[in-house]
Amino acid sequence: MVFKKRQSHGFNNLHFPSVPKAPRSARRAFHKRIVEDSQICAFELLASLAGKLLQESESSSASSNASDANDRPAISDGVVKREQVETKPVKTECLDLGSCEESIFLPDYGSPSSDSRGSLNEIPLPAESDAILERYSTVSNSDSSEKGNSDVKPIQGEKAPKLEGVPPVTVEPCDEKPENGVGSQPLADGMETQGLILDNACSSKDPMKSCLRNPALINSDNTAIHLSHGNSLPRASDLKHGNGVKLGIRDDDENIFRFNKLSSRRKAFRPSSRIGDRRIRKLLSSKYWKAAPKLKDYELTRPLFADLGMKPLHHKRKLSCNPDKTQGDILYKRRKFSDRSVVIASDRGFSGESVCNSPEKGTSGDNGSAVLCYGGFLFVVKLLVSVKLNIKSFKIPELFIDVPETLTVGSLKRTVVEAVTSLLGGGLRVGLVLHGKKVRDDNRTLLQTGITSAESLETLGFTLEPNSVQAPVPLCSEEPHAILPCETSHLISRSPETTIVESLKLIDSPRLAPSPPTNQVDYNSETTDQEPLSSNADIVADNKSPSDSKALVAVEPASAEALAVVPLNQKSRRSENVQRRTRRPFSVSEVEALVQAVEELGTGRWRDVKLRSFDNADHRTYVDLKDKWKTLVHTAQIAPQQRRGEPVPQKLLDRVLAAHSYWSQHQAKQHTKNAAAVATATATATPTVLQITDGQAIEA
DNA sequence: CTTAGGG
DNA sequence: CCCTAAG
Numbered sequence: 001m002v003f004k005k006r007q008s009h010g011f012n013n014l015h016f017p018s019v020p021k022a023p024r025s026a027r028r029a030f031h032k033r034i035v036e037d038s039q040i041c042a043f044e045l046l047a048s049l050a051g052k053l054l055q056e057s058e059s060s061s062a063s064s065n066a067s068d069a070n071d072r073p074a075i076s077d078g079v080v081k082r083e084q085v086e087t088k089p090v091k092t093e094c095l096d097l098g099s100c101e102e103s104i105f106l107p108d109y110g111s112p113s114s115d116s117r118g119s120l121n122e123i124p125l126p127a128e129s130d131a132i133l134e135r136y137s138t139v140s141n142s143d144s145s146e147k148g149n150s151d152v153k154p155i156q157g158e159k160a161p162k163l164e165g166v167p168p169v170t171v172e173p174c175d176e177k178p179e180n181g182v183g184s185q186p187l188a189d190g191m192e193t194q195g196l197i198l199d200n201a202c203s204s205k206d207p208m209k210s211c212l213r214n215p216a217l218i219n220s221d222n223t224a225i226h227l228s229h230g231n232s233l234p235r236a237s238d239l240k241h242g243n244g245v246k247l248g249i250r251d252d253d254e255n256i257f258r259f260n261k262l263s264s265r266r267k268a269f270r271p272s273s274r275i276g277d278r279r280i281r282k283l284l285s286s287k288y289w290k291a292a293p294k295l296k297d298y299e300l301t302r303p304l305f306a307d308l309g310m311k312p313l314h315h316k317r318k319l320s321c322n323p324d325k326t327q328g329d330i331l332y333k334r335r336k337f338s339d340r341s342v343v344i345a346s347d348r349g350f351s352g353e354s355v356c357n358s359p360e361k362g363t364s365g366d367n368g369s370a371v372l373c374y375g376g377f378l379f380v381v382k383l384l385v386s387v388k389l390n391i392k393s394f395k396i397p398e399l400f401i402d403v404p405e406t407l408t409v410g411s412l413k414r415t416v417v418e419a420v421t422s423l424l425g426g427g428l429r430v431g432l433v434l435h436g437k438k439v440r441d442d443n444r445t446l447l448q449t450g451i452t453s454a455e456s457l458e459t460l461g462f463t464l465e466p467n468s469v470q471a472p473v474p475l476c477s478e479e480p481h482a483i484l485p486c487e488t489s490h491l492i493s494r495s496p497e498t499t500i501v502e503s504l505k506l507i508d509s510p511r512l513a514p515s516p517p518t519n520q521v522d523y524n525s526e527t528t529d530q531e532p533l534s535s536n537a538d539i540v541a542d543n544k545s546p547s548d549s550k551a552l553v554a555v556e557p558a559s560a561e562a563l564a565v566v567p568l569n570q571k572s573r574r575s576e577n578v579q580r581r582t583r584r585p586f587s588v589s590e591v592e593a594l595v596q597a598v599e600e601l602g603t604g605r606w607r608d609v610k611l612r613s614f615d616n617a618d619h620r621t622y623v624d625l626k627d628k629w630k631t632l633v634h635t636a637q638i639a640p641q642q643r644r645g646e647p648v649p650q651k652l653l654d655r656v657l658a659a660h661s662y663w664s665q666h667q668a669k670q671h672t673k674n675a676a677a678v679a680t681a682t683a684t685a686t687p688t689v690l691q692i693t694d695g696q697a698i699e700a
Numbered sequence: 701c702t703t704a705g706g707g
Numbered sequence: 708c709c710c711t712a713a714g
Contacts, residue, residue, distance in 0.1 A: 581708065607702060622702075627708070630705085703714075 584619055586628050591648050594625055594632070595655045602663040603629065632656045 586594070597609040606622035614620045635643050636653035 578709095583708070604703070606704095623704095624708075626704075701714100704712090706711090707709080 581619070585645055588646065588648060588652070590614075590617070590620070591628070591632065591652055594628060595652055595659065597625075598629060598663070599655065599659045602666070603660070604663075604667070629656075629660075633660045636660075 593613040594609065597613040601608050601612065603626075606626045609625050610620065610622040614625060632648070632653070633656055635648060636656045640647075640650075
């Protein structure tokens with residue numbers, strides 16, 4: 001409560017937005033103003049701290065790493081020391097701000113409620129992050145002192161030890177829009193609070209503006225932009241940087257994207273408020289998300305994390321693998337690309353690193369870069385002659401795919417494609433944001449719109465939204481929003497919300513392993529490529545994705561149902577949750593085992609067949625075996641050309657027909673396989689083999 | 701729970 | 708593979 005009030009005040013009174021954008025000098029001024037303003041409380045404190053930090057950082061870093069320094073916000077307060085140490089390293093290594101270092105480990109989401117905040121504390125952070133925390137803490141303290149609240153801490157009752165102070169900051173959006181989630185989101189991280197505050201302030205008025213401002217963390221280059229979704233606001237550190245501010249783009253409809261500069265720091269996120277939610281939902285089978293509801297405030301705002309984390313947890317079948325791990329591990333990384341364009345990806349640790357390669361740090365300063373936010377992705381767009389979007393990369397965060405062992409690589413690829421396609425299937429709608437405002441008039445020229453200089457370009461942003469409108473689904477529908485953020489030189493942090501899917505993940509189907517075929521053939525042989533696939537997937541994965549990306553959560557389309565991703569119109573789908581089992585075509589060895597069992601046991605004793613030859617194959621039920629036999633018989637009766645799938649040796653098909661014929665006549669049911677034959681002749685004697693019609697022998 | 705079949 | 712009616 002308190003927080004909110006504070007924040008609100010601060011917001012109302014202060015106009016943060018402008019600050020970020022402004023050049024450093026301006027910013028400073030800004031923060032000064034803030035300080036002056038008596039009304040502001042925590043906010044002020046924060047601002048002042050930020051200002052100090054900025055100054056300090058600037059002084060310290062300015063000389064040496066100008067560009068780099070800029071990138072990373074350093075919020076140093078008393079903490080400065082650390083920053084220096086830590087920050088610098090980071091910069092160099094990661095290139096962007098924090099891409100690597102920044103990555104943050106998220107706590108498990110398993111516990112929805114506690115997660116964001118509580119987790120923060122708990123979560124081990126990289127050194128840097130720690131520094132950050134401290135910083136915040138300091139801030140918060142000061143803040144608290146004013147209020148005298150220690151209470152502030154847990155925003156939502158959660159405990160965020162370190163951050164506590166911060167949380168208050170988190171405050172809600174100034175006003176009205178709880179929806180944004182901004183308010184609700186509170187602190188997903190303590191980290192963000194500061195930034196949040198700003199955002200909120202901004203948001204209240206004009207989301208877009210706020211976005212821009214906040215985001216403003218731009219790097220010296222201008223190009224760099226930080227996007228944050230939802231609540232995240234620029235932090236003090238952020239403020240510090242920016243030369244140029246970039247824009248943020250927000251989602252008109254619901255939320256606003258804020259830039260986070262924090263990305264590095266933030267650990268948690270909040271997803272964009274609703275957006276995240278909406279977007280996220282369906283891809284995953286509702287199952288995954290079920291838990292989500294539990295999440296309270298956070299959930300809304302930071303769908304991403306939650307989603308990420310949550311999904312796995314909820315996943316019914318396949319999760320066994322270790323969803324948790326992924327969830328818990330989520331890392332956000334920022335990555336830059338050499339060009340200026342930076343791609344931020346949050347990773348869970350999978351592939352993230354790969355991206356880091358690009359060495360550049362925030363070099364450039366290109367002028368005409370714009371940031372694209374699409375579902376959680378940031379794209380850096382460069383304006384060339386006129387307006388061209390130069391999208392360096394588009395990454396899809398995480399795809400959760402349930403892969404049966406038998407799935408082929410090709411199938412996996414198709415699955416991924418389908419998942420992505422389904423996400424973006426509706427096409428993308430591009431929106432243009434200049435200086436935080438949407439440019440709706442499509443007929444105006446760039447000149448008329450004011451997009452002429454590199455500077456203006458800096459504030460130019462694009463929004464990508466899925467064309468298809470999905471009805472929000474309570475659970476989590478599959479729809480994803482992909483956000484593509486772009487950033488020029490700096491890294492971009494991926495917006496929390498979007499993060500939902502960060503990497504491609506393959507989830508093994510339940511029974512992988514061993515296939516201990518009872519006796520016969522190993523029908524399990526198929527399990528072949530999963531790993532490879534998974535690895536591939538991971539590689540792909542590192543992106544982060546934005547809300548949309550959430551959607552990305554891939555589902556296995558045809559082959560695996562595990563995740564059934566439901567595309568847009570799923571409503572038609574059967575009851576949501578019911579996932580269809582992943583399809584696992586019978587291998588030849590399985591067919592052989594089945595044939596043999598049927599030869600011996602006859603049809604109509606499927607349970608026995610199961611026990612006899614497929615007892616270890618948990619995924620093959622006797623119904624499945626019965627069905628397979630049915631299809632085998634059918635297959636054997638049709639022309640080879642009409643057969644599909646893995647070809648079954650004619651020999652086996654012949655046996656199928658023979659057994660089918662035989663048992664049809666003898667009514668398998670009568671136990672004793674040999675009933676018929678046996679019966680007559682030689683029951684006692686020795687008949688072990690029966691001649692079947694076509695000459696096939698059956699053991700008696 | 702199993703079978704047997706249709707979907 | 709799913710769903711279900713029948714045993």
